[in-house]
Amino acid sequence: MQKLEAGIHTFQATYFASNRRLFEQLAEKGQRPETLFITCCDSRVVPHLITTAAPGELFIIRNVGNIVPAVDHGILGGVSAAIEYAVEVLGVSDIVVCGHTNCGAIDAILHPERVEHLPLVSRWLGESSRIPKLIEERYGHLDGEARMTAAIEENVLIQLENLRSFDFVARRLDAGTLEISGWVFKIATGEVYDYDPVSGQFVQLAGEGERQTLSSRPPPVSESR
Template sequence: MTHLPERLLSGYRNFMSGRYSSESERYERLAREGQKPQTMVIACCDSRAAPETIFDAGPGELFVVRNVANLVPPYAPDSEFHGTSAALEFAVQALKVKHIVVMGHGRCGGISAALGGLSEPLSPGDFIGKWMSLVAPAAEAISSANLLTAAERQTAMERVSVRNQVDNLRSFPIIKEGEEKGEVTLHGAWFDISKGELWVMDPESGDFERPAI
């Protein structure tokens, strides 16, 4: 009897005979010297949009934090628990990352919920509803855009949310200071699951464009 799903054990066997076998020295070096990633990615929990897969990243390359709808709560130094804020603090202060990327994606369930996709809370705690209230003002504005189709509103909200999360990053003094000193660069991106397309946010205009490949 195993204590993990067989699919995970099978994947692990493939990992050991494949990637780990070919990169064992790199793993050993990372274990010995610690991690020094240059980039942090704030992504959604969605199983279809894994940053390490999309960016073909090797071990030690990306410091990734994932939450529902890739949100960044505004800076709030209180006594509550702040998982994303803790990851940001560690990435900037301890790891000294050079880049922070907020990456949204198409068909995001959290964004759908913010736009009214859930008629009832999933549980008495309504954790998703409370979490997605962080983007409520934008969601209300986009929901009222009757000239857009439901799919167009969804995509618009996903991209507007990325812009909002980049703005929220600047509410953290250590990030704002790092950006002003040129030590940290903030980025926005959006991934289309169905087509595999990556769209990158222009830092000046906020528009999303396909990078040259």
């Protein structure tokens, strides 16, 4: 706690002191974020840091496993309420679902027995319970880290599908006034990979030289992604 208090002091004396006008304007005029950023609770994923975003720019939803429960079978609650508010009231133009490497939630999705003693976590991760079968079918040849990466990627793609299950999201996508992106943040290197529906690969954002991919995914299957 003392560390947090010292941190608040540093924030007020440095960042806030140099950006006082920005905070005053945000307080007076309200927020107009352009991006709804959905990511994991993991403490190693810091949205403002990895995107160099300023206060007021990212509307953030965090939960275990960066999951978006689908409207028809999901656990409707805080996540869906925040999506509705971001799209219908704030009018965001982008939604980013950002998974990450070394994700404990994905490990638990692949090995549900490891979280059997955690009924709430198990129920929540049940939203992505189709992943183990999908990984077995499409990535049976992979093991270890490669298998984990495939599951991290597939989990992000499932959430993009689930986003489309909200009628107000689907309408804005059809109208061309909203874009949704699937990202993976690689903790050990600081790199961010963005799903490219054409190639079916997660391609490095802001990389130099030849565009690297996070993994070597099988060609896209004929489904609406």
